[in-house]
Amino acid sequence: SLFAVRYAPDPWFKGAENQWETVAYIDRDEAWTIYEPQIRQRADAFTALFEAAETDEEPFRTFFRYPKVQVYAEQELAPYLNFAQVLHPRNAAAFDEIRSLISAIPQRIEQARTKASIFIVCPVDLDEITTTALTQAISMEGFPVTRDRGAATTVCNAAVDEGMQTLPAGTFYTPAVSITIPGTSGSPLFSCAVRAAERSGAVNPDVAKRRGYTALAEEIRKSFHGELIAYNGNN
Numbered sequence: 001s002l003f004a005v006r007y008a009p010d011p012w013f014k015g016a017e018n019q020w021e022t023v024a025y026i027d028r029d030e031a032w033t034i035y036e037p038q039i040r041q042r043a044d045a046f047t048a049l050f051e052a053a054e055t056d057e058e059p060f061r062t063f064f065r066y067p068k069v070q071v072y073a074e075q076e077l078a079p080y081l082n083f084a085q086v087l088h089p090r091n092a093a094a095f096d097e098i099r100s101l102i103s104a105i106p107q108r109i110e111q112a113r114t115k116a117s118i119f120i121v122c123p124v125d126l127d128e129i130t131t132t133a134l135t136q137a138i139s140m141e142g143f144p145v146t147r148d149r150g151a152a153t154t155v156c157n158a159a160v161d162e163g164m165q166t167l168p169a170g171t172f173y174t175p176a177v178s179i180t181i182p183g184t185s186g187s188p189l190f191s192c193a194v195r196a197a198e199r200s201g202a203v204n205p206d207v208a209k210r211r212g213y214t215a216l217a218e219e220i221r222k223s224f225h226g227e228l229i230a231y232n233g234n235n
Contacts, residue, residue: 004031032088039080059116119152124160133217137224172201173212192227
């Protein structure tokens, strides 16, 4: 919608087309006075989100803060910055620092991802099948996984419930794992539960158990990304 529109004082009549015409123009200074509070409000909101990410001491949580800042910048702020550049280039230069912060977000995301090195703790496991699946799933998200707990900034706790049943037909497993990544205060930064899609069984208990863990590992690799995104979207 146009604003601060002014019209030439002397319209003219075009006899051939039987209509009046005039010149309309926008007073840039007046328009900026109207528009600047709108962009300033969004810029201040963006700055608050960016600073919250910058000052967060939890690398894992910081990694998720920056994409939210990026979404806000792209959807709520960038259109206003672009129009400001057209409306009043000289005054729009006051927001150059904001533009610099926006351009720095991708680098900040990668820095936060790199700093969030993760050590996996999984007391109940079978030949590290669950641990390996979690390592693969977390690595696919770009987070470094380390076997040196002292080098990790974040710990991933995995508690496996094997869901074993002994029946006349054989031994059956429906394993599930509760995954929690706590912060330095102990409160969870991320948590989810993953269960094997189907019950696995066999006459031989060892075969049944391996089948169950293999099914759980497959489900971890398949669903971890969605769980991570869903949790982040709700927090």
